[in-house]
Amino acid sequence: MKRWMMWTIAGAVLAGAAYVLVGVDVRPRVEYVEEPVVEDTTTVPMPPPMAFGVSMEGMVLREGRVKNGSSFGALLGAEGISAAVIESLVAKARGLFDVRKLRAGHPYAFIVPAEEGSSPLYFIYEADPIQYVVFHLLEGSEYVTLGERPVVFTQHAIATTATGALYNDLARTGADPLLAILLSEVFAWTVDFYRIQKGDVFSVVYAEQSVEGKRVGTPRILAARYSSNGKAKAAFSFGEGKEATYFDDEGNSLRKTFLKAPLKFSRVSSGFTKRRLHPVQRVMKAHLGTDYAAPYGTPILAVGDGVVEQAGRTGGNGNFVKVRHNSVYTTQYLHMRKILVKQGQRVLQGEVIGEVGSTGLATGPHVCFRFWKNGQQVDHRREEFPSAEPIAAADRAAFTLLRDSLGTHLEEAELAMTEGRLVNF
Ligand SMILES: [Zn+2]
Structure with a gap:
Protein backbone atom coordinates (compact mmCIF):
# COMPACT_ATOMS: atom_id res chain seq x y z
CA MET A 1 0.00 0.00 0.00
CA LYS A 2 0.88 3.65 -0.36
CA ARG A 3 3.98 2.88 -2.30
CA TRP A 4 4.84 6.51 -2.94
CA MET A 5 3.75 7.75 0.42
CA MET A 6 7.29 8.16 1.71
CA TRP A 7 8.24 10.36 -1.19
CA THR A 8 5.08 12.36 -0.87
CA ILE A 9 5.85 12.94 2.78
CA ALA A 10 9.46 13.81 1.97
CA GLY A 11 8.15 16.34 -0.54
CA ALA A 12 5.76 17.75 1.98
CA VAL A 13 8.52 18.09 4.54
CA LEU A 14 10.79 19.82 2.05
CA ALA A 15 8.12 22.25 1.00
CA GLY A 16 7.19 22.53 4.65
CA ALA A 17 10.44 24.35 5.25
CA ALA A 18 7.81 27.08 5.46
CA TYR A 19 8.24 26.73 9.19
CA VAL A 20 7.21 30.28 10.01
CA LEU A 21 4.73 30.64 12.79
CA VAL A 22 1.71 31.34 10.68
CA GLY A 23 -1.74 31.85 12.07
CA VAL A 24 -3.04 29.36 9.60
CA ASP A 25 -0.66 26.47 9.68
CA VAL A 26 0.27 25.46 6.17
CA ARG A 27 2.60 22.73 7.34
CA PRO A 28 1.79 19.06 7.30
CA ARG A 29 0.53 17.99 10.69
CA VAL A 30 -0.59 14.53 9.80
CA GLU A 31 1.78 11.79 8.73
CA TYR A 32 -0.26 11.05 5.66
CA VAL A 33 -3.79 11.03 4.46
CA GLU A 34 -5.47 7.67 4.30
CA GLU A 35 -7.18 7.31 0.97
CA PRO A 36 -10.58 5.67 0.86
CA VAL A 37 -10.45 2.09 -0.35
CA VAL A 38 -12.70 1.67 -3.34
CA GLU A 39 -13.84 -1.87 -4.08
CA ASP A 40 -13.60 -2.56 -7.75
CA THR A 41 -16.55 -4.70 -8.65
CA THR A 42 -16.45 -4.39 -12.42
CA THR A 43 -15.36 -7.47 -14.29
CA VAL A 44 -13.12 -6.97 -17.28
CA PRO A 45 -11.34 -9.64 -19.31
CA MET A 46 -7.95 -10.20 -17.71
CA PRO A 47 -5.05 -9.17 -19.93
CA PRO A 48 -1.96 -11.39 -19.78
CA PRO A 49 -0.27 -10.36 -16.55
CA MET A 50 2.62 -7.97 -17.07
CA ALA A 51 4.93 -6.20 -14.69
CA PHE A 52 7.38 -3.53 -15.78
CA GLY A 53 6.82 -4.52 -19.38
CA VAL A 54 7.75 -8.15 -18.64
CA SER A 55 5.31 -11.06 -19.06
CA MET A 56 4.60 -12.61 -15.67
CA GLU A 57 3.49 -15.95 -17.14
CA GLY A 58 5.07 -18.55 -14.80
CA MET A 59 6.90 -15.83 -12.90
CA VAL A 60 6.69 -14.35 -9.44
CA LEU A 61 7.42 -10.80 -8.40
CA ARG A 62 9.59 -10.25 -5.34
CA GLU A 63 9.52 -6.66 -4.17
CA GLY A 64 11.65 -4.77 -1.70
CA ARG A 65 13.13 -1.42 -0.85
CA VAL A 66 16.78 -0.42 -1.10
CA LYS A 67 18.27 -0.45 2.38
CA ASN A 68 20.63 2.18 3.72
CA GLY A 69 24.20 1.37 2.70
CA SER A 70 23.12 -1.22 0.15
CA SER A 71 24.36 -1.17 -3.44
CA PHE A 72 23.55 -2.55 -6.86
CA GLY A 73 26.28 -5.20 -6.53
CA ALA A 74 25.20 -6.21 -3.03
CA LEU A 75 21.52 -6.54 -3.98
CA LEU A 76 22.25 -8.71 -7.00
CA GLY A 77 25.04 -10.64 -5.31
CA ALA A 78 22.66 -11.65 -2.54
CA GLU A 79 20.42 -13.23 -5.21
CA GLY A 80 23.30 -15.33 -6.51
CA ILE A 81 23.96 -13.19 -9.59
CA SER A 82 27.60 -13.66 -10.61
CA ALA A 83 30.17 -10.89 -10.47
CA ALA A 84 30.64 -11.24 -14.26
CA VAL A 85 26.94 -10.55 -14.92
CA ILE A 86 26.93 -7.63 -12.48
CA GLU A 87 30.00 -6.15 -14.17
CA SER A 88 28.46 -6.58 -17.60
CA LEU A 89 25.21 -4.88 -16.46
CA VAL A 90 27.10 -1.95 -14.94
CA ALA A 91 28.81 -1.45 -18.30
CA LYS A 92 25.58 -1.83 -20.27
CA ALA A 93 23.76 0.63 -17.98
CA ARG A 94 26.27 3.36 -18.75
CA GLY A 95 24.58 6.34 -20.36
CA LEU A 96 21.15 5.04 -19.31
CA PHE A 97 21.40 4.85 -15.57
CA ASP A 98 24.23 5.20 -13.06
CA VAL A 99 23.97 2.15 -10.79
CA ARG A 100 25.79 4.06 -8.04
CA LYS A 101 22.66 6.18 -7.79
CA LEU A 102 20.54 3.51 -6.12
CA ARG A 103 18.84 5.41 -3.32
CA ALA A 104 17.82 4.03 0.05
CA GLY A 105 14.06 3.73 0.38
CA HIS A 106 13.37 3.36 -3.33
CA PRO A 107 11.42 0.29 -4.39
CA TYR A 108 12.95 -2.52 -6.41
CA ALA A 109 11.71 -5.87 -7.66
CA PHE A 110 13.05 -9.18 -8.88
CA ILE A 111 11.14 -11.18 -11.44
CA VAL A 112 11.83 -14.85 -10.73
CA PRO A 113 10.63 -18.05 -12.44
CA ALA A 114 8.04 -19.70 -10.20
CA GLU A 115 9.98 -22.99 -9.89
CA GLU A 116 11.64 -23.33 -6.53
CA GLY A 117 15.32 -22.43 -6.37
CA SER A 118 15.26 -20.37 -9.57
CA SER A 119 17.57 -17.44 -10.08
CA PRO A 120 15.92 -14.10 -10.84
CA LEU A 121 15.61 -13.20 -14.54
CA TYR A 122 15.06 -9.46 -14.10
CA PHE A 123 15.96 -6.80 -11.59
CA ILE A 124 13.89 -3.61 -11.66
CA TYR A 125 14.85 -0.44 -9.86
CA GLU A 126 12.36 2.40 -9.52
CA ALA A 127 14.29 5.62 -10.01
CA ASP A 128 11.19 7.72 -9.32
CA PRO A 129 7.44 7.21 -9.30
CA ILE A 130 7.42 7.36 -13.10
CA GLN A 131 10.68 5.93 -14.38
CA TYR A 132 12.14 2.49 -13.74
CA VAL A 133 15.20 0.59 -14.98
CA VAL A 134 14.97 -3.04 -16.06
CA PHE A 135 18.11 -5.21 -15.87
CA HIS A 136 17.95 -8.54 -17.68
CA LEU A 137 20.09 -10.88 -15.61
CA LEU A 138 20.55 -13.94 -17.85
CA GLU A 139 24.26 -14.57 -18.34
CA GLY A 140 25.31 -13.98 -21.93
CA SER A 141 22.23 -11.92 -22.81
CA GLU A 142 22.37 -9.15 -20.24
CA TYR A 143 20.67 -5.91 -21.19
CA VAL A 144 19.36 -2.74 -19.56
CA THR A 145 16.27 -0.78 -20.59
CA LEU A 146 14.33 2.16 -19.20
CA GLY A 147 10.60 2.01 -18.70
CA GLU A 148 7.96 4.53 -17.73
CA ARG A 149 4.60 4.19 -16.12
CA PRO A 150 1.91 6.16 -17.92
CA LYS A 256 5.43 43.09 -5.64
CA THR A 257 9.11 43.51 -6.17
CA PHE A 258 11.74 44.00 -3.50
CA LEU A 259 14.29 46.77 -3.67
CA LYS A 260 17.52 45.31 -5.03
CA ALA A 261 19.47 46.48 -1.97
CA PRO A 262 18.71 48.03 1.43
CA LEU A 263 20.91 51.07 0.66
CA LYS A 264 20.53 53.62 -2.12
CA PHE A 265 24.22 53.82 -2.95
CA SER A 266 26.41 50.99 -1.86
CA ARG A 267 28.80 48.33 -2.96
CA VAL A 268 28.71 44.65 -2.11
CA SER A 269 31.71 44.02 0.12
CA SER A 270 30.99 40.35 0.76
CA GLY A 271 28.50 38.08 -0.98
CA PHE A 272 26.37 35.19 0.18
CA THR A 273 28.43 32.02 0.54
CA LYS A 274 28.31 28.75 2.42
CA ARG A 275 32.03 29.22 3.24
CA ARG A 276 34.20 32.28 3.79
CA LEU A 277 36.92 33.45 6.17
CA HIS A 278 35.17 35.44 8.86
CA PRO A 279 36.87 38.87 8.97
CA VAL A 280 36.73 39.17 12.75
CA GLN A 281 36.84 35.58 13.99
CA ARG A 282 39.41 34.50 11.34
CA VAL A 283 37.74 31.13 10.88
CA MET A 284 35.92 29.60 7.91
CA LYS A 285 32.19 30.16 8.33
CA ALA A 286 29.15 30.32 6.14
CA HIS A 287 28.10 33.87 5.29
CA LEU A 288 24.37 33.66 4.80
CA GLY A 289 23.95 37.27 3.92
CA THR A 290 25.20 40.01 1.63
CA ASP A 291 27.34 42.81 3.04
CA TYR A 292 26.85 46.31 1.67
CA ALA A 293 29.61 48.75 2.70
CA ALA A 294 28.62 52.39 3.22
CA PRO A 295 29.64 55.31 5.46
CA TYR A 296 28.43 55.51 9.06
CA GLY A 297 24.93 56.95 9.26
CA THR A 298 23.81 56.01 5.74
CA PRO A 299 20.02 55.37 5.85
CA ILE A 300 19.03 51.68 5.70
CA LEU A 301 15.79 51.02 3.80
CA ALA A 302 13.20 48.27 4.19
CA VAL A 303 13.31 46.40 0.86
CA GLY A 304 9.56 45.77 0.95
CA ASP A 305 6.38 46.49 2.91
CA GLY A 306 6.10 44.51 6.12
CA VAL A 307 5.98 44.36 9.89
CA VAL A 308 9.02 44.74 12.16
CA GLU A 309 9.31 41.32 13.75
CA GLN A 310 12.42 42.11 15.80
CA ALA A 311 14.36 45.26 16.62
CA GLY A 312 17.15 44.59 19.07
CA ARG A 313 20.74 43.71 19.72
CA THR A 314 22.85 40.57 19.97
CA GLY A 315 26.61 40.16 20.38
CA GLY A 316 27.23 39.05 16.82
CA ASN A 317 24.51 40.94 14.95
CA GLY A 318 24.92 44.18 16.85
CA ASN A 319 21.84 46.38 16.47
CA PHE A 320 19.52 44.71 14.00
CA VAL A 321 16.02 44.82 12.56
CA LYS A 322 14.06 41.92 11.13
CA VAL A 323 11.09 42.61 8.87
CA ARG A 324 8.44 40.03 7.97
CA HIS A 325 7.04 40.85 4.54
CA ASN A 326 4.56 38.00 4.30
CA SER A 327 4.27 34.31 5.08
CA VAL A 328 7.09 33.53 2.64
CA TYR A 329 9.66 36.34 2.89
CA THR A 330 11.52 37.91 5.81
CA THR A 331 14.58 40.21 5.70
CA GLN A 332 17.11 41.20 8.33
CA TYR A 333 19.53 44.14 8.59
CA LEU A 334 22.56 43.89 10.89
CA HIS A 335 25.29 46.02 12.50
CA MET A 336 23.20 49.23 12.64
CA ARG A 337 24.55 52.28 14.42
CA LYS A 338 21.00 53.31 15.21
CA ILE A 339 17.65 51.49 15.01
CA LEU A 340 14.79 53.76 13.90
CA VAL A 341 11.79 51.40 14.19
CA LYS A 342 10.08 49.41 16.92
CA GLN A 343 8.91 45.84 17.10
CA GLY A 344 5.40 45.44 15.70
CA GLN A 345 5.64 48.60 13.59
CA ARG A 346 4.41 48.48 9.99
CA VAL A 347 6.96 49.70 7.48
CA LEU A 348 6.68 50.56 3.82
CA GLN A 349 9.07 49.72 1.03
CA GLY A 350 11.89 52.25 1.01
CA GLU A 351 11.17 53.44 4.55
CA VAL A 352 14.29 54.23 6.60
CA ILE A 353 14.55 51.68 9.43
CA GLY A 354 18.07 52.39 10.71
CA GLU A 355 21.53 53.80 10.09
CA VAL A 356 24.66 52.04 8.91
CA GLY A 357 27.10 51.20 11.69
CA SER A 358 29.56 48.54 12.79
CA THR A 359 27.99 47.19 15.98
CA GLY A 360 28.46 43.49 16.73
CA LEU A 361 31.06 41.44 14.86
CA ALA A 362 32.01 43.92 12.14
CA THR A 363 35.32 45.37 10.95
CA GLY A 364 33.88 48.49 9.39
CA PRO A 365 30.59 50.26 8.64
CA HIS A 366 28.29 48.03 6.56
CA VAL A 367 24.86 46.39 6.53
CA CYS A 368 24.73 42.63 6.54
CA PHE A 369 21.49 41.97 4.69
CA ARG A 370 19.81 38.60 5.20
CA PHE A 371 16.95 37.25 3.19
CA TRP A 372 14.68 34.41 4.24
CA LYS A 373 12.40 32.44 1.95
CA ASN A 374 10.14 29.91 3.66
CA GLY A 375 12.32 29.99 6.74
CA GLN A 376 15.58 29.38 4.94
CA GLN A 377 18.30 31.91 4.27
CA VAL A 378 18.86 32.34 0.57
CA ASP A 379 20.97 34.59 -1.63
CA HIS A 380 18.46 37.27 -2.66
CA ARG A 381 20.67 38.23 -5.59
CA ARG A 382 20.21 34.74 -7.05
CA GLU A 383 16.48 34.53 -6.45
CA GLU A 384 14.38 34.84 -9.53
CA PHE A 385 11.40 37.02 -8.89
CA PRO A 386 8.73 36.71 -11.56
CA SER A 387 7.67 39.91 -13.22
CA ALA A 388 5.40 42.23 -11.30
CA GLU A 389 4.09 43.77 -14.53
CA PRO A 390 0.36 43.56 -15.31
CA ILE A 391 -0.96 41.47 -18.22
CA ALA A 392 0.33 42.97 -21.46
CA ALA A 393 -2.24 44.68 -23.69
CA ALA A 394 -1.70 42.04 -26.38
CA ASP A 395 -2.58 39.26 -23.89
CA ARG A 396 -5.68 40.91 -22.41
CA ALA A 397 -8.24 39.01 -24.47
CA ALA A 398 -6.61 35.64 -23.82
ZN1 LIG B 1 27.45 39.86 6.60
Missing part, protein backbone atom coordinates in the same frame (compact mmCIF):
# COMPACT_ATOMS: atom_id res chain seq x y z
CA VAL A 151 1.36 9.58 -16.36
CA VAL A 152 -2.19 10.89 -16.18
CA PHE A 153 -2.81 14.66 -16.05
CA THR A 154 -6.00 15.76 -14.33
CA GLN A 155 -7.60 19.02 -13.24
CA HIS A 156 -9.65 19.53 -10.13
CA ALA A 157 -11.30 22.25 -8.13
CA ILE A 158 -11.84 22.32 -4.41
CA ALA A 159 -13.09 24.77 -1.85
CA THR A 160 -12.56 24.54 1.88
CA THR A 161 -13.41 26.52 4.97
CA ALA A 162 -10.38 27.41 7.07
CA THR A 163 -10.44 25.94 10.55
CA GLY A 164 -6.90 26.93 11.55
CA ALA A 165 -4.84 24.31 9.77
CA LEU A 166 -5.16 24.74 6.04
CA TYR A 167 -3.04 21.66 5.41
CA ASN A 168 -5.52 19.48 7.26
CA ASP A 169 -8.53 21.27 5.80
CA LEU A 170 -7.31 20.44 2.31
CA ALA A 171 -6.36 16.88 3.23
CA ARG A 172 -9.89 16.32 4.52
CA THR A 173 -11.39 17.33 1.19
CA GLY A 174 -9.28 14.73 -0.61
CA ALA A 175 -7.14 17.36 -2.34
CA ASP A 176 -3.37 17.28 -2.22
CA PRO A 177 -2.54 19.05 1.07
CA LEU A 178 0.65 20.43 -0.49
CA LEU A 179 -1.73 22.97 -2.02
CA ALA A 180 -1.64 24.72 1.36
CA ILE A 181 1.99 25.65 0.88
CA LEU A 182 1.44 26.62 -2.75
CA LEU A 183 -1.53 28.80 -1.77
CA SER A 184 0.59 30.62 0.80
CA GLU A 185 3.07 31.40 -1.97
CA VAL A 186 0.49 32.46 -4.55
CA PHE A 187 -1.15 34.78 -2.02
CA ALA A 188 2.11 35.78 -0.29
CA TRP A 189 1.66 39.44 -1.20
CA THR A 190 -2.09 39.78 -1.04
CA VAL A 191 -3.28 37.68 1.90
CA ASP A 192 -1.84 37.92 5.40
CA PHE A 193 -1.70 34.29 6.44
CA TYR A 194 -1.28 35.40 10.04
CA ARG A 195 -4.75 36.89 10.00
CA ILE A 196 -6.83 34.12 8.48
CA GLN A 197 -10.13 33.81 10.33
CA LYS A 198 -11.96 30.58 10.95
CA GLY A 199 -14.69 30.36 8.35
CA ASP A 200 -12.71 32.09 5.62
CA VAL A 201 -12.92 30.18 2.36
CA PHE A 202 -10.16 29.08 0.02
CA SER A 203 -11.11 27.73 -3.37
CA VAL A 204 -8.57 26.48 -5.84
CA VAL A 205 -8.40 25.04 -9.35
CA TYR A 206 -5.32 22.92 -9.83
CA ALA A 207 -3.66 20.40 -12.11
CA GLU A 208 -1.88 17.31 -10.93
CA GLN A 209 -0.19 14.23 -12.30
CA SER A 210 -0.81 10.71 -11.20
CA VAL A 211 0.62 7.30 -11.93
CA GLU A 212 -1.59 4.28 -11.39
CA GLY A 213 -4.00 6.34 -9.34
CA LYS A 214 -1.33 7.78 -7.04
CA ARG A 215 -0.37 11.46 -7.09
CA VAL A 216 3.14 12.25 -8.22
CA GLY A 217 5.04 15.51 -8.23
CA THR A 218 3.79 18.85 -7.03
CA PRO A 219 0.38 20.10 -8.09
CA ARG A 220 0.11 23.37 -9.97
CA ILE A 221 -2.38 26.04 -8.99
CA LEU A 222 -4.25 27.43 -12.01
CA ALA A 223 -6.59 29.69 -10.08
CA ALA A 224 -7.43 30.39 -6.48
CA ARG A 225 -9.75 32.59 -4.48
CA TYR A 226 -9.66 33.60 -0.85
CA SER A 227 -12.88 34.97 0.62
CA SER A 228 -13.13 36.66 3.99
CA ASN A 229 -15.91 38.87 5.36
CA GLY A 230 -17.60 39.08 1.98
CA LYS A 231 -14.42 40.22 0.27
CA ALA A 232 -12.59 38.02 -2.23
CA LYS A 233 -9.07 38.01 -3.59
CA ALA A 234 -8.40 35.97 -6.67
CA ALA A 235 -5.32 34.64 -8.43
CA PHE A 236 -5.12 33.36 -11.98
CA SER A 237 -2.05 31.75 -13.45
CA PHE A 238 -1.16 33.06 -16.87
CA GLY A 239 1.81 32.72 -19.17
CA GLU A 240 4.52 30.21 -19.87
CA GLY A 241 7.78 29.64 -18.07
CA LYS A 242 8.89 27.63 -15.10
CA GLU A 243 7.68 30.13 -12.53
CA ALA A 244 3.97 30.69 -12.92
CA THR A 245 2.87 34.28 -12.62
CA TYR A 246 -0.42 35.03 -10.92
CA PHE A 247 -2.72 37.91 -11.67
CA ASP A 248 -5.85 39.28 -10.01
CA ASP A 249 -9.26 39.71 -11.69
CA GLU A 250 -8.06 42.92 -13.31
CA GLY A 251 -4.88 41.36 -14.68
CA ASN A 252 -2.54 43.02 -12.19
CA SER A 253 0.37 40.92 -10.97
CA LEU A 254 0.00 39.55 -7.46
CA ARG A 255 3.71 40.10 -7.04
CA PHE A 399 -6.33 36.41 -20.12
CA THR A 400 -10.00 37.41 -19.87
CA LEU A 401 -11.10 34.14 -21.50
CA LEU A 402 -8.92 32.08 -19.19
CA ARG A 403 -9.98 34.04 -16.11
CA ASP A 404 -13.67 33.54 -16.88
CA SER A 405 -13.36 29.83 -17.48
CA LEU A 406 -11.25 29.26 -14.37
CA GLY A 407 -13.60 31.53 -12.42
CA THR A 408 -16.48 29.21 -13.32
CA HIS A 409 -14.58 26.27 -11.86
CA LEU A 410 -13.86 28.21 -8.67
CA GLU A 411 -17.60 28.84 -8.33
CA GLU A 412 -18.41 25.17 -8.96
CA ALA A 413 -16.00 24.26 -6.18
CA GLU A 414 -17.55 26.78 -3.79
CA LEU A 415 -21.02 25.40 -4.55
CA ALA A 416 -19.84 21.84 -3.96
CA MET A 417 -18.08 22.81 -0.74
CA THR A 418 -20.98 22.04 1.58
CA GLU A 419 -20.74 18.46 0.36
CA GLY A 420 -16.96 18.48 0.82
CA ARG A 421 -16.70 17.21 -2.71
CA LEU A 422 -13.82 17.46 -5.15
CA VAL A 423 -14.87 18.76 -8.57
CA ASN A 424 -13.13 16.91 -11.38
CA PHE A 425 -13.15 18.16 -14.92
